[in-house]
Amino acid sequence: MNIIASDASFRQRVVKRSYKIGVTQASNYYKVSRNAIYEWRKKYDGTRQSLEDRSHRPHHHPKEHTAEEKEAILKRYPYYKHDLIRLWDSLRKEGYSRHYCSMLRVIRKWVEPELRKRRRKNKPYKRADFPGEKVQVDVKYVPSECISDGNKYYQYTAVDECTRWTFRYMYAEHSTASSADFLDRFLEAFPAPVREIQTDNGTEFTKALLTNNPNNLTIFEKKLKKYGIKYHRIRVATPRHNGKVERQHREDQKRFYDRMRMYCLADGQKQLDRYTRQSNKIPKTCLQFKCPETVLYDYLSIM
Secondary structure (H helix, E strand, C coil), rough: CCCCHHHHHHHHHHHHHHHHHHHHHHHHHHCCCCCHHHHHHHHHHHHHHHHHHCCCCCCCCCCCCCCHHHHHHHHHHHCCCCHHHHHHHHHHHCCCCHHHHHHHHHHHHHHHHHHHHCCCCCCCCCCEEECCEEEEEEEEECEEEHHHCEEEEEEEEEECCCCCEHHHCCCCCHHHHHHHHHHHHHHHHCCCCCEEECCCCCCCCCCCCCCCCCCCCCHHHHHHHHHCCEECCCCCCCCHHHHHHHHHHHHHHHHHHCCCEEECCHHHHHHHHHHHHHHHHEHHHHHCEEEHHHHHHHHHHHH
């Protein structure tokens, strides 16, 4: 039992004894002042918790920040949050007279919790119900420390949202031609029909941010239209909407690129193909500890 609970239990015994033998005799027996016993009896409601010590910290201070000062800090903080000394200087020019350390204490207490409350709540994401309903595609730069010939290479990745089955291929060029070739390779390797492809707004996939003409399509977009596959672009600067393929890229870095060394493009493609076959046999917690390959063929067996 901790000290606070022990003190409360002692006070409870004193109060109960005082009701039986009187306050004076209980005071003499327990060597406690009569005023203390009367105070405990006023607070006692039949539970030990009512007799525990409460905080002695004052609720207010005569020199605490006013509501107007709090509002001024809250208004300027988003603009100066990475340079708080400038925030303090701008407040002083408006008549703020507090010390810099006082302003920092107020920010930790008031401003940061207030901004956390204002954060946008993401809408619940509907998971794909069957293989091929939606596939996320993205590009990862192959780390330069893995390459010995000095060239730049790019890993294209496609992740099926339903089963997390993943397909990868490495290219020496980051272009719509590479994207279109990757699409052909993925559709040939994936054993289920694909209804929708989702990518970011990179120029290797689309020209949507470069032109207002909806008919000015890239090779990748034309090939999607040819195959009858719906094309979905995520919102600008929201990589979390492509979270499954982004997470897979992080796992690829940890499991593959941190220990991989390639001498040319053909060597990198060979190693990446071997890793792709292995990765689809690794269990995932999001799949109830099943591997993507098993989940995919479980779906295909009933489709």
